[in-house]
Every structure is written in C-alpha cells, then in structure tokens.
Amino acid sequence: MAIIEFDNVSFRQPSGVMALKDVSxxxxxxxxxxxxxGNGAGKTTLLKHLNGLLxxxxxxxxxxxxxxxxxxxxxxxxxxxxxxxxxxHQLFSETAEAEVxxxxxxxxxxxxxxxxxxxxxxxxxxxxxxxxxxxxxxxxGEKKRLCIAAVMAWNPEVLVLDEPTVGQDFPSKNRIFAxxxxxxxxxxxxxxxxxxxxxxxxxxARTVVMNRGQVVADGDPxxxxxxxxxxxxxxxxxxxxxxxxxLFGRDASFKDVNDASExxxxx
Amino acid sequence: MVDEILSFEDFTFKYAGLNAPTLRNVTFSLKKGExxxxxxASGSGKTTLLRSINGLIPHMYPGEYSGKVVVDGRLVADxxxxxxxxxxxxxxxxxxxxxxxxxxxxxxAFGLENLGVDRKEIARRVDWALxxxxxxxxxxxxxxxxxxxxxxxxxxxxALAMGPELLVLDEPTSLLDPRxxxxxxxxxxxxxVELGLTVLLVEHxxxxxxxxxxKLIILADxxxxxxxxxxxxxxxxxxxxxxxxxxxVVELQRQLRSRGRWSQRIKLSVDEFYLEASKAWx
Numbered sequence: 326m327a328i329i330e331f332d333n334v335s336f337r338q339p340s341g342v343m344a345l346k347d348v349s350x351x352x353x354x355x356x357x358x359x360x361x362x363g364n365g366a367g368k369t370t371l372l373k374h375l376n377g378l379l380x381x382x383x384x385x386x387x388x389x390x391x392x393x394x395x396x397x398x399x400x401x402x403x404x405x406x407x408x409x410x411x412x413x414h415q416l417f418s419e420t421a422e423a424e425v426x427x428x429x430x431x432x433x434x435x436x437x438x439x440x441x442x443x444x445x446x447x448x449x450x451x452x453x454x455x456x457x458x459x460x461x462x463x464x465x466g467e468k469k470r471l472c473i474a475a476v477m478a479w480n481p482e483v484l485v486l487d488e489p490t491v492g493q494d495f496p497s498k499n500r501i502f503a504x505x506x507x508x509x510x511x512x513x514x515x516x517x518x519x520x521x522x523x524x525x526x527x528x529x530a531r532t533v534v535m536n537r538g539q540v541v542a543d544g545d546p547x548x549x550x551x552x553x554x555x556x557x558x559x560x561x562x563x564x565x566x567x568x569x570x571x572l573f574g575r576d577a578s579f580k581d582v583n584d585a586s587e588x589x590x591x592x
Numbered sequence: 593m594v595d596e597i598l599s600f601e602d603f604t605f606k607y608a609g610l611n612a613p614t615l616r617n618v619t620f621s622l623k624k625g626e627x628x629x630x631x632x633a634s635g636s637g638k639t640t641l642l643r644s645i646n647g648l649i650p651h652m653y654p655g656e657y658s659g660k661v662v663v664d665g666r667l668v669a670d671x672x673x674x675x676x677x678x679x680x681x682x683x684x685x686x687x688x689x690x691x692x693x694x695x696x697x698x699x700x701a702f703g704l705e706n707l708g709v710d711r712k713e714i715a716r717r718v719d720w721a722l723x724x725x726x727x728x729x730x731x732x733x734x735x736x737x738x739x740x741x742x743x744x745x746x747x748x749x750x751a752l753a754m755g756p757e758l759l760v761l762d763e764p765t766s767l768l769d770p771r772x773x774x775x776x777x778x779x780x781x782x783x784x785v786e787l788g789l790t791v792l793l794v795e796h797x798x799x800x801x802x803x804x805x806x807k808l809i810i811l812a813d814x815x816x817x818x819x820x821x822x823x824x825x826x827x828x829x830x831x832x833x834x835x836x837x838x839x840x841v842v843e844l845q846r847q848l849r850s851r852g853r854w855s856q857r858i859k860l861s862v863d864e865f866y867l868e869a870s871k872a873w874x
Contacts, residue, residue, distance in 0.1 A: 362769075363769035363770075363771060363772070364739070364740050364767075364768065364769045364772070365739070365740075464634055464635070465634060466634075491766070491767075492766055494633040494634050494796055494835050494836070495633065495796070495832070495835055495836050495837040496633065496832075496835050497634070520769045520770055521770070522770070523799070523840070557771055560769040560770065560771045560772060561769065561770050561771060562770040562771055562774060564840070565799060565839060565840040565841050565862050566840055568862045569840075569841065569844070569862055569865075569866070572862070572863075572866040573866070573869075582840060582843045582844050582847060583847070585844050586844055586847035586848050586851065589844070589848060589853070589869075590848060590851045590853045592873065
C-alpha cells in the first residue's frame with residue numbers, strides 16, 4: 326500500500342522560482358528510499374511537503390490516502406517524523422532526556438507512557454549515557470542520534486532524515502549509518518535525503534535522483550549509481566567503488582572494499 | 593628559512609580555564625608553494641591550530657602558550673592581528689559570512705579599500721582576481737543571488753586580491769554539493785600551481801583532497817598523529833582509530849597488498865589506481 330503519494334506536484338516559491346516541477350512519487354509502507362541530488366535540487370522542498378509545512382502549488386500530496394491540504398501539520402507529524410539537517414534547530418531542552426519527553430508530552434502521551442518510551446529509545450539507540458547531558462554540549466553525531474531517538478519515541482510510521490551526514494566525521498557517520506540500519510530493522514518506512522553517495526551506496530536502497538526540481542531517475546540503485554553522467558549532472562559524484570567496478574568492466578558494482586579486493590585479487 | 597611560509601615549533605597551548613592543553617608539541621612547516629591538507633576528527637584541535645595562525649591565539653584567547661608559530665618570518669605572538677591579516681587569506685565553511693557587499697566587484701574590493709590601497713591599484717587587483725577565478729561575468733551581480741559554488745569563488749577572489757603569502761581554507765566545501773566541492777578543490781590546486789600560492793586546506797574528507805596534497809598532516813587529540821607524503825600517511829595503520837577514513841581506493845590497495853597482489857606505490861585517486869593496475873595486470 327502506498328502511504329506517500331506525490332501526484333504531479335509543482336511548487337512555486339514566493340520569488341517565482343519553481344522549486345518542484347511535476348514530481349510524481351509513490352512510497353510504500355516499509356520501503357527504504359534514498360533521495361539524492363545537489364544543492365538547490367528541491368530535496369528539502371520535497372520533504373517539507375511530507376508533513377504539510379508546504380502545500381503544492383499544483384498537484385497533490387497524499388499521506389495515508391489523505392490530501393495534506395486536509396490535515397494539520399501536527400496530525401501529519403505524528404505519522405511522518407522529520408529529522409532536520411541542522412540538529413541545533415531541533416534541540417532546545419536542558420537535558421537529552423527532557424528533549425525526548427518534550428515531544429512525547431506534546432503528542433499527549435501520559436507521563437507514565439512517555440517515561441516508558443523514553444527509556445526504550447535511549448536504550449535502543451545506545452544513548453543511555455547521554456540522558457542527563459545538555460544537548461548543546463553533545464558532539465555533532467550525538468546530537469543527530471538524539472534527534473533521531475526523539476522522533477522515534479513517538480513512533481511515527483515514516484522517518485525522514487535530511488542530510489544526516491553533513492558536517493559529521495567518519496566515526497559519527499558510521500554510527501549514524503548503524504542507526505539508519507536500526508530503523509530499517511524496526512521495519513520503519515525510511516527516507517534518507519543526501520548528496521553523500523559514499524554513505525548512501527551501502528544502504529542499497531531504492532534511489533530517487535532530483536535535479537532542478539524534477540525527479541530525473543527513480544529505482545534500482547545498481548542501475549542509477551552506474552550512470553555517472555546522470556549523477557554528475559545532478560551535482561553528485563559516483564562512489565569510488567562504483568567508479569572502480571565500471572573501469573574494470575564489472576556488470577554488478579562492488580558491494581564493499583572486501584568484495585572489490587577479492588575480485589581483483591582473483592582476476 | 594626564507595622559503596618557509598608557515599612553521600609551528602613545539603607549540604603547546606592550553607586555553608585559560610581548561611585543565612589540559614588543546615594542542616601539544618605541534619611541529620610542522622609549510623614551504624613556499626606547498627599545498628598541505630590538515631585533517632582530524634571533530635575535537636582534534638584543528639580550530640585551535642587555525643586560531644594560532646591568524647593570531648586570535650594568543651591575542652584574543654588567553655591561555656598558556658609555549659613554542660613558536662611563525663608566518664612568513666614573523667612570530668605570530670609578537671605581531672598584531674591586522675598585520676597578520678595582510679599576509680594570510682582566510683576562508684571559512686560558509687562564504688555567506690564573508691560576503692556582504694551589493695556587487696561582486698565591491699565585495700572583492702572591500703578588503704583592499706579597508707587597507708587604504710590606491711584606487712587604481714584596487715581596480716587592477718579586482719580585475720586580476722575576477723579573471724583568475726573566471727568570474728568576470730559575475731562582476732555586477734549581487735553576491736546574494738549567486739550559487740554556493742559561485743559564492744565560494746567570490747570569497748576566494750576577495751582573499752587573493754589582498755595578495756596573501758598563505759591561503760588558509762577551513763572546510764571550504766562542507767556546504768557544497770559533491771561535484772561543486774570537487775570543482776573548488778581543483779580550483780585551489782590550480783591557483784597553487786599557477787601562482788605558486790602556499791595553501792593550508794583543512795578538510796576531513798580525504799577522498800576529496802588527498803589527490804591534490806603535497807603534504808598531509810593529521811591531528812588527533814591535540815597532537816600530530818602523522819605528517820608527510822599523503823601516500824605514506826594514508827597507508828599507515830590505525831587511521832580509523834584517529835577518527836578518519838582513507839579513501840576507498842586506498843583501502844582497496846592496502847587489502848590487495850596484504851593479499852600480495854599490490855606492491856606498487858599507493859595511488860590516491862580511482863583513475864590513477866586504474867591506470868597503474870592496467871599496467872601491473874595487463
């Protein structure tokens with residue numbers, strides 16, 4: 326069942342710029358989707374349509390079969406959890422624990438239920454050590470994982486991560502990747518928006534490429550990542566493993582470094 | 593000594609109020625015309641190191657200072673920051689913080705006007721910088737309407753118009769998309785080669801910058817973990833423990849080596865590796 330449906334969506338910014346042009350996109354429950362593209366491609370504008378922060382200038386967005394024009398942002402946010410690129414815009418409580426509880430109380434959970442859910446997410450994401458820390462003193466990676474935990478606490482059906490790796494160093498990227506894997510394991514519908522294809526490639530997820538407000542490709546990551554020209558045009562760079570696979574004339578791209586070294590060593 | 597543009601000699605700094613030094617026994621130098629990449633995980637001391645170059649440390653940030661930082665023959669600790677500003681061009685992550693005039697041309701002229709440079713000379717240098725960065729067509733445009741990559745070019749032009757001895761770029765591409773980031777890095781390399789400009793580039797995405805570096809310096813916990821030829825530094829054991837990752841293509845060559853299938857010098861880019869591999873395995 327499609328829980329997210331964009332039907333010919335266009336969005337004109339107040340300045341007159343068409344940030345989205347005829348976008349049609351349908352996402353099923355439980356799907357993992359990577360939305361990739363360069364700066365200004367329309368990725369964030371598209372995300373803001375998911376929870377009704379923006380409404381289409383033409384066309385329609387349906388979430389669980391209902392037009393976003395007929396639903397409030399609060400209602401939509403219960404189903405669609407957005408984790409923004411800049412964690413500082415999302416975090417404002419005095420402790421990490423208060424941060425998680427804030428969202429839960431806001432959605433009307435009882436104190437007892439809120440405490441129970443907070444316990445669950447802190448433990449699931451391995452963040453117990455941070456509970457009493459002030460969010461603004463956390464590292465970039467810790468902040469990001471706290472934002473994800475805070476959203477997961479109210480258990481939205483869909484989790485949307487906007488550029489989760491921007492400004493993150495290697496260890497925190499790895500932890501964020503593991504966190505995304507946990508969301509997938511929890512059978513959530515996950516949408517990751519990113520221009521970091523080295524991060525997206527190992528997810529091996531359905532990939533939607535955006536360029537100048539349009540969806541220019543949608544589907545099998547093997548096929549899309551192999552198309553270097555498409556990626557370059559969209560402001561992206563092909564992951565090194567994929568570029569290598571192509572140069573060495575492999576049909577399927579290397580999954581990881583081990584795969585590549587084994588294949589090359591036995592050549 | 594003349595050809596050293598930047599040197600740190602056994603430099604240690606502890607911010608007032610902190611228990612431990614943020615930088616310890618840092619020693620490295622940059623020769624005229626070299627391009628060095630400085631990398632390190634969050635919290636490794638990169639920001640403190642940069643502040644020690646432009647003089648914010650010790651002039652604005654008090655603390656315990658030992659050892660020397662020398663820029664173009666002058667001790668940073670003994671030189672007022674405005675004098676340092678004419679020797680070093682600084683560029684930050686977000687060009688928005690550096691661009692504020694109504695036209696690109698005025699923006700590039702801004703620093704020179706502040707120094708009281710003669711008007712004809714300003715016009716000459718602005719023309720030169722616009723041409724060098726291939727942005728003559730943007731001359732009358734408003735910086736606010738430019739793309740991110742164009743903004744970063746304008747910021748670089750503004751820094752170069754001042755005629756610095758050293759260009760320091762602090763993660764200049766972290767807000768750019770990957771293709772634009774790659775273009776900016778190649779641009780910096782071109783300026784380095786064409787002008788003989790000395791460059792210190794701070795960046796942790798090594799797959800992006802290692803191929804253009806003459807020297808790679810890695811900071812970890814306030815100390816220099818390794819420095820030198822990028823091939824050798826990236827081939828060192830334990831880079832993951834200091835919070836960095838070598839480019840995938842380097843990891844691959846290391847694995848091939850351990851399988852006894854790669855004895856060649858480590859290549860830093862996919863294309864170079866492929867070329868070498870085609871020769872090695874015809």
